[in-house]
Amino acid sequence: MKRIAGYRCTICGREYPYGPELMTCPSCGEKGILDIVFDYGEIKTVFSKETLKKDSNNSMWRYRALMPLVGEGLADFLRIGWTPLYRSLRLGKQLGLDTLYIKDDGLNPTGSLKDRASGVAVAKAIELGYDTIACSSTGNAASSCAGNAARMGLKTVIFVPERAPMGKVAQLLIFGANVISVKGDYRQTFELSKAAIEKWGFYNRNAGINPILTEGKKTVALEIAEQLNWNPTDWVAVSVGDGCTIGGVYNGFYDLYQLGMIDRIPKILGVQSTGCCPFVDADEHGGELVPTPENTLADSIAVGVPRNPVKAQRAVKASGGKWIAVSDDEILEAMRLLGRSEGVFGEPAGVTATAGVVKAVANGMIRSNESVTVISTGSGLKDVKNAMLAAGEPFKCEPDIKALEASGRIH
Numbered sequence: 001m002k003r004i005a006g007y008r009c010t011i012c013g014r015e016y017p018y019g020p021e022l023m024t025c026p027s028c029g030e031k032g033i034l035d036i037v038f039d040y041g042e043i044k045t046v047f048s049k050e051t052l053k054k055d056s057n058n059s060m061w062r063y064r065a066l067m068p069l070v071g072e073g074l075a076d077f078l079r080i081g082w083t084p085l086y087r088s089l090r091l092g093k094q095l096g097l098d099t100l101y102i103k104d105d106g107l108n109p110t111g112s113l114k115d116r117a118s119g120v121a122v123a124k125a126i127e128l129g130y131d132t133i134a135c136s137s138t139g140n141a142a143s144s145c146a147g148n149a150a151r152m153g154l155k156t157v158i159f160v161p162e163r164a165p166m167g168k169v170a171q172l173l174i175f176g177a178n179v180i181s182v183k184g185d186y187r188q189t190f191e192l193s194k195a196a197i198e199k200w201g202f203y204n205r206n207a208g209i210n211p212i213l214t215e216g217k218k219t220v221a222l223e224i225a226e227q228l229n230w231n232p233t234d235w236v237a238v239s240v241g242d243g244c245t246i247g248g249v250y251n252g253f254y255d256l257y258q259l260g261m262i263d264r265i266p267k268i269l270g271v272q273s274t275g276c277c278p279f280v281d282a283d284e285h286g287g288e289l290v291p292t293p294e295n296t297l298a299d300s301i302a303v304g305v306p307r308n309p310v311k312a313q314r315a316v317k318a319s320g321g322k323w324i325a326v327s328d329d330e331i332l333e334a335m336r337l338l339g340r341s342e343g344v345f346g347e348p349a350g351v352t353a354t355a356g357v358v359k360a361v362a363n364g365m366i367r368s369n370e371s372v373t374v375i376s377t378g379s380g381l382k383d384v385k386n387a388m389l390a391a392g393e394p395f396k397c398e399p400d401i402k403a404l405e406a407s408g409r410i411h
Helices: 041-043 051-052 060-066 093-094 114-128 140-152 166-174 186-200 212-217 217-227 242-257 276-285 310-319 328-340 348-362 385-390 402-406
Strands: 002-011 034-038 085-087 099-102 134-135 155-161 180-181 234-237 267-275 324-327 372-375
Touching: 002 051, 002 166, 034 155, 041 324, 060 166, 060 217, 093 328, 093 348, 099 180, 099 217, 114 134, 114 140, 114 212, 114 242, 134 186, 134 234, 140 155, 140 166, 155 166, 155 186, 166 180, 166 267, 180 186, 212 217, 212 242, 234 242, 234 348, 242 267, 267 276, 267 310, 267 348, 276 310, 276 324, 324 328, 324 348, 328 385, 348 372
Parallel strands: 099 372, 134 155, 155 180, 234 267, 234 372, 267 324
Antiparallel strands: 002 034, 085 099
């Protein structure tokens, strides 16, 4: 594959020739997550602003030249990506921001940004001849894997911690996945999935091991840049759990910068919940990541032992960005804010980035004259229980107009 120069270990920097089934650095072991190194000179011959203008495929596959795939049969997949980028009509003004955009990735096929990674993983599994794909997940990666695999006729074995919301588990079961609900936290779930993948030889969709998943997630950044006519905002905010998504966001902008398609990389704001914020803690104390409890209602980012730390920390540092943590109460308020001011319904983890922007503007981290894009990574329908906690109960009334009038509910 001429477009790919090889792999580079994120720990030791060693480089390896490209081989589609190399997952981690042979020298560093499991912690040695790999970067896929692209030949930008070769890519420039087939990919540019001009080629995109002629491409009628309004999905993430329009960026296939920047993916480690042969690229055949992609038209048969679910339509992933090219989700709307809304310019804020009210929320930005409420926060005192001149320019705020909302990227609603909850409108992907299974309701989250994770479809981008799973689409690429399923395509690679098919390319390599696998019939079963497996992963561990707090919910969204699992449902996206199961849905995209079902579309393309692959079997799935999915490991979820028992705390996973029933809405996400229901998706898995509807998509026909073999669901293993693990009596433990995400770390224990991940370890069991890893052992099972090794024992039964499934294709590994785990974001903390497989380097191609970042290459799917980066398409959200490619879209943001294209939708903003190659002039990205000063900041891009994203919620962070394992670290793969924020790593992908940075990679996407980095690719475009190397290709000369944008003139700068936005500052990236990484946002976590105060109930589970190993990246924020490490940034504040200037040390290494330390395992933390998973005490947050934002289940999709409740990852006490992130598996993609180097790419996540690089994304913030190399972009000149910042880390910030928000409370669960601030996350619930962000659900209300985003829904009531912009009509975007995000799950708790999906709106954590919005909560981070609210806080960052309030404390001066983001200035009012700076432009911001916030990525809403998952649909609120994924977690109706916490949506109701944020929104409250409906008003109950007898079926009588006089009773309704007397209630004072309608003015």
